[in-house]
Amino acid sequence: MLGLRSRQVDVVLADVSLTRPDPVQFTRAVLAKSPKTAVVLVGTMDPRCAAASVAVGARGVVRGGETTEDLVVALTQAIMLVCPRRRVVAGAATNASALPRQRGPRGLTERELQVLRGMSEGKSNAEIGRDLFVSEDTVKTHARRLFRKLGARDRAHAVAEAFRGGIVQ
Incomplete structure (x- = not known):
């Protein structure tokens, strides 16, 4: 099966x-x-079957889409499941711990700026999460932090402050 008899395989992406x-x-x-x-399954499957696959040892199941872009997103998510300490940037994996945390305007982190840009484009938290390869809850956490830093009460107020302050264009 898959050459597993002859050599050790680090990842099976199936x-x-x-x-x-x-x-x-x-x-x-x-x-x-x-x-x-590390076994990662890519594609659409019944949630119970996906849960059972993970229960027996698969690292995860990444739902793949129908377009090439969806496939790239799915494969990137699969890579991140297998290599959680790495960050994918423009198609290349880089060690996230080797990158300095830089602060932008008003002390916003790069990730908070990315979330803010997504908000300014009218994207939902789920859409921003898919774009950034993070969960919707993670987007909400970044949003709460950037609201606090901008003194904003909601998304619309945060975007308005960002436009006024020249943070987004």
Whole structure:
């Protein structure tokens, strides 16, 4: 199976359609032959089956879309599941701990600025999260912090302050 007999494999990134009829058994089989391998399934599958795959050892299931752009997002999310201490920037993985934390206008972090830019473009928290490869809850946390730093009471007020202050254009 996948050359696992002849060498150690660090990551198996598998299209869900190739693991059918049983993605759970596929995950078990990979891990039985190579226990240290990170298994990430990509594609659409029943949530119960996805949960069962994770329960037997898959690192995660990343829902893939129908377009090339959706596939790139799904693959990037898969890479981030396997390498949580790395950050993907313009298609290249870089060590996040090696990058200095720089503060922008009014003490906003780069991530807070990214969230603010998303808000200024009219994106929802979920859309911003997908763009930044973070959860919606993480976006909400960044939003609360930037509201506090800008003295804003809500999204509209934060965006207005950002435009007035020249933080976004």
